[in-house]
Amino acid sequence: MESYGVLSILPPALSIVLAVYTRNIIFSLGTGAFSGALIIANFNPFFAFAEFLEDHVFVQLAIPSNNQVMIVMFTIGGFIHMLDKSGGARAFAGVMVKFIGSPVKAQMASWATGLSVFFTDSGNALIVGPLFKPVFRELKICREKLAYIVDTTAAPLSILIPFVGWGVYIMSLIENAYGVVGLEEEPLSVLLSVWPYQFYAFLALISIPMILTTGKDFGPMARAQKRYNQGLIDGTIDQEVEEVVEKQHDPKLSTVFLPLGVMFATMVIYMGYFAYTEGVKSVHVRAGICLSYLFASFACAYLMKKHQNKPWDESLGLFFEGMQKLVFMCMVLVLAWTLSSLCNELQTGAYLAALIGDSINPSFFPLIVFFLGAIMSFATGSSYGTFAILMIIVIPIAHTLGAPMTLTIAAVLSGGLFGDHTSPISDTTVLASMAAGCAHIDHVSTQFAYAAINGVMTMLAFVVAGFYQSPTIILGIIVVQFFVIRMAMKMYGHDARGEA
Amino acid sequence: MESYGVLSVVPLVISIFLAIYTRNIILSLSIGAFSGTLILNSYNPFFAVVSLMSDHAFVQASTPANTQVLFMTMVIGGFVNILDESGGARAFSAAIVKYVSTRRSGQFATWASGISIFFSDTANSLVVGPLFRPVYTQLKICREKLAYIIDTTASPVVILIPVASWGVYIMSLIENSYSDMGIEEDAFSVLLNVWPYQFYAFLALLAVPMVISTGKDFGPMLKAQKRYDEEVKLNEVVEAPEQGESRLIMVILPFAIMIVTLGSILGYYAFTEGIKSVHVNAGLCISYILSSGGCAYVMKRFKNTSYDASMNIFFVGAGKLITVAAILILAWVLSSICRDLQTGEFLASLIGDTLDPRYFPIVVFFIGTIMSFATGSSWGTFAILMATTLPVANILGADLVLTIAAILGGGLFGDHTSPISDTTVLASMGADCPHINHVMTQLPYAVLTGIMTICAFILLAIYQTPYVIFIMIVLQYLAIRFMMYRYGE
Numbered sequence: 005m006e007s008y009g010v011l012s013i014l015p016p017a018l019s020i021v022l023a024v025y026t027r028n029i030i031f032s033l034g035t036g037a038f039s040g041a042l043i044i045a046n047f048n049p050f051f052a053f054a055e056f057l058e059d060h061v062f063v064q065l066a067i068p069s070n071n072q073v074m075i076v077m078f079t080i081g082g083f084i085h086m087l088d089k090s091g092g093a094r095a096f097a098g099v100m101v102k103f104i105g106s107p108v109k110a111q112m113a114s115w116a117t118g119l120s121v122f123f124t125d126s127g128n129a130l131i132v133g134p135l136f137k138p139v140f141r142e143l144k145i146c147r148e149k150l151a152y153i154v155d156t157t158a159a160p161l162s163i164l165i166p167f168v169g170w171g172v173y174i175m176s177l178i179e180n181a182y183g184v185v186g187l188e189e190e191p192l193s194v195l196l197s198v199w200p201y202q203f204y205a206f207l208a209l210i211s212i213p214m215i216l217t218t219g220k221d222f223g224p225m226a227r228a229q230k231r232y233n234q235g236l237i238d239g240t241i242d243q244e245v246e247e248v249v250e251k252q253h254d255p256k257l258s259t260v261f262l263p264l265g266v267m268f269a270t271m272v273i274y275m276g277y278f279a280y281t282e283g284v285k286s287v288h289v290r291a292g293i294c295l296s297y298l299f300a301s302f303a304c305a306y307l308m309k310k311h312q313n314k315p316w317d318e319s320l321g322l323f324f325e326g327m328q329k330l331v332f333m334c335m336v337l338v339l340a341w342t343l344s345s346l347c348n349e350l351q352t353g354a355y356l357a358a359l360i361g362d363s364i365n366p367s368f369f370p371l372i373v374f375f376l377g378a379i380m381s382f383a384t385g386s387s388y389g390t391f392a393i394l395m396i397i398v399i400p401i402a403h404t405l406g407a408p409m410t411l412t413i414a415a416v417l418s419g420g421l422f423g424d425h426t427s428p429i430s431d432t433t434v435l436a437s438m439a440a441g442c443a444h445i446d447h448v449s450t451q452f453a454y455a456a457i458n459g460v461m462t463m464l465a466f467v468v469a470g471f472y473q474s475p476t477i478i479l480g481i482i483v484v485q486f487f488v489i490r491m492a493m494k495m496y497g498h499d500a501r502g503e504a
Numbered sequence: 505m506e507s508y509g510v511l512s513v514v515p516l517v518i519s520i521f522l523a524i525y526t527r528n529i530i531l532s533l534s535i536g537a538f539s540g541t542l543i544l545n546s547y548n549p550f551f552a553v554v555s556l557m558s559d560h561a562f563v564q565a566s567t568p569a570n571t572q573v574l575f576m577t578m579v580i581g582g583f584v585n586i587l588d589e590s591g592g593a594r595a596f597s598a599a600i601v602k603y604v605s606t607r608r609s610g611q612f613a614t615w616a617s618g619i620s621i622f623f624s625d626t627a628n629s630l631v632v633g634p635l636f637r638p639v640y641t642q643l644k645i646c647r648e649k650l651a652y653i654i655d656t657t658a659s660p661v662v663i664l665i666p667v668a669s670w671g672v673y674i675m676s677l678i679e680n681s682y683s684d685m686g687i688e689e690d691a692f693s694v695l696l697n698v699w700p701y702q703f704y705a706f707l708a709l710l711a712v713p714m715v716i717s718t719g720k721d722f723g724p725m726l727k728a729q730k731r732y733d734e735e736v737k738l739n740e741v742v743e744a745p746e747q748g749e750s751r752l753i754m755v756i757l758p759f760a761i762m763i764v765t766l767g768s769i770l771g772y773y774a775f776t777e778g779i780k781s782v783h784v785n786a787g788l789c790i791s792y793i794l795s796s797g798g799c800a801y802v803m804k805r806f807k808n809t810s811y812d813a814s815m816n817i818f819f820v821g822a823g824k825l826i827t828v829a830a831i832l833i834l835a836w837v838l839s840s841i842c843r844d845l846q847t848g849e850f851l852a853s854l855i856g857d858t859l860d861p862r863y864f865p866i867v868v869f870f871i872g873t874i875m876s877f878a879t880g881s882s883w884g885t886f887a888i889l890m891a892t893t894l895p896v897a898n899i900l901g902a903d904l905v906l907t908i909a910a911i912l913g914g915g916l917f918g919d920h921t922s923p924i925s926d927t928t929v930l931a932s933m934g935a936d937c938p939h940i941n942h943v944m945t946q947l948p949y950a951v952l953t954g955i956m957t958i959c960a961f962i963l964l965a966i967y968q969t970p971y972v973i974f975i976m977i978v979l980q981y982l983a984i985r986f987m988m989y990r991y992g993e
Contacts, residue, residue, distance in 0.1 A: 030815060053786075294557060
């Protein structure tokens, strides 16, 4: 095979630059991939188009595993949308509100509710936010705190669950990159081995109860609370009548439990059968997920028919509406696969690895990846776009350098998540401020201080893990984080509620 | 392989029956497919589900040819949506409206703009309809006539364009059936062979100017026009306000890009390795993507729509076609299950000795009409019939090209007359007339064309030549003249 030298890094480099500059992930990936096709076709645009579509896009689409991933993604999208519209999740979250007494308990309840709505990231903010808004107002807790809690229980939670959209998406990227470097491993088992190293996700989730139990705040959040108190006294905020949460059909709790129950039962039976017979291959995982979600959707449609008298046709329509929402994400996937297959042909990974060569210690590689991911994700506001580009580039490099693979993948995920969490232009951040009803810029600045602690802790974890890789690191780092937060609260924090 | 006998038609019967009964093509196809895997897996529901997913759905969805079709369907959906939003499609028709002054020329203009929007069936109703509504009000022509014209220039035009979505879809079905039967032939050339035999499409299209040129109407349409005249006398209908200005460049640029790209790509391959269907697919994708880019540029320039917003419009359009993609996958699944069950062989053995293969296309045309009318979905009908009747035709020795033409003709005819077809619904919506009125007024005209189509297939059974279409056109002209002379006013 011909060597393309420095040209081989053009496609991913172009994708990254364009992603940061235009913030349009589809355009960036598409242009990057096309530039790769141009290089292979000796800069003849005509042949580049043919190469691009016929040898890469069409080929990638027809690879069974890729194709199955898209079907799974669409199915999940359909189910989530249906469940969302059934109002079941809202009814479920409504139950949580009942266990509220003190301000700390109220915040803990919003955290717990956020955790229990694990099946959707954007839905999380939209369900939990409006529900707890009146509670927080009653207890005079500022909206920024609510935004922080719903934002933190959205993406960091979804990323930890292998069978929701995020998991399927990440597994597909891993499978693709592994195929390129010639590693044979089931993506599910890779994801599971990466799981304990998803430091940022764990730390972000756990940091909430750590902060809440102190009953205090520091930095911008404390100031926000003071501002809020002042506003209450002046009567400048929160005088508007709270909009009543829509309760057209008074959804029953079973609307969420039965579908989820059906989903888990199907998944367990399906996987269980194959675990005892021929072993759970990734095609079984995907077929199982797909079927579980289909049956769950069916159960959901049945309940809507029964309790809300919604015709089957309408439920089917809802399902398809949900699928439509995923067209964009699937397009990102297709382009990511294409870019990856082009990079493989251009031998980008090998070139970059040779370039880096011995200049860095492979143990530090995950840390570098984490930085890259955080910067890219912060600049683009898109964690899944970051995952797509970085997995393609860093997995082959890590493979050549001999850097720990699970840590590298974990670093991509943590970096992407951290950047996305702090980025003002990320859609999950925007949704969180919207759902909590606070000014977007306030949410971003108040959250930043807390998220930064998690980020620093994550870096620390990657440094330690680089030299001593053990799943128990996460426990150690949680303890460290606990003391750091306690200390920060002791030095700078105060219970700002009631102060003016 | 084991023979399933009469059980092998169960999935098909269930699909058709449920489609008629529930009018939900997705549900019907999936239950039909599931019943098929149940039979194949000795009624063990667990294995039936497993095999439905792993052996059929996943396999069918990842055939290269099939994935290309799915991808292209999405791209076309995106393009149509962006063209629609850019106002380009409206600009296109607006250019034609300039030359309209009389009732007759008004209707001709509708017909011409209906034909000029050849790339989509639904866009036709939604673009031409609203555009011509004010013209019809001014010229005092009833809305039912508008609905009839846009409905007729929707599907029958698109089906005749091999590079539009219908052509792509039909080719994929043909390819699928042909490879099942072990026939090696390029789907594109098959479609071109079928082309001159698409009687219903041609006759329906030509019926419109024939009817218009008489300046008369008969039957329910006549009544509708009279009713409308009464209403106009009673109260002046309020004119719809003019929508935002749209420039001609908005449509010329995208189409120029599309034609140039497609032409140069297909031209290149025609001279080198020959046009394979993967080249057609790739060429179409590129052309549609580039001309969507053209649309986005025009929108940026004249309407100050950001590129990001244009891209969103594109994806919304692509998303709209998800349902179509799901129908496609299910249809492929059903056909692959029928292959395993050997449904085609069984049906052929039933009809086998009783039927002269020359008359087989006529039978297929009838079946197609009934199914399509009952389900309101010509695409669903195509999918089911292509998968089932083509193998039968092959075994009987009936002409495959004619059988395909009969499927298309029947499906189109049934869809055109069916009150539950989405194109029919869209036409009433676009023309803004009560749906039932549109169905009733259109029926006599469509049935006339349908009868002519049956005559054409009978003629063909006796004497096969592509020129039959010309005889039929003359015959139809005389028939319409006669009807108008006898009953028209």
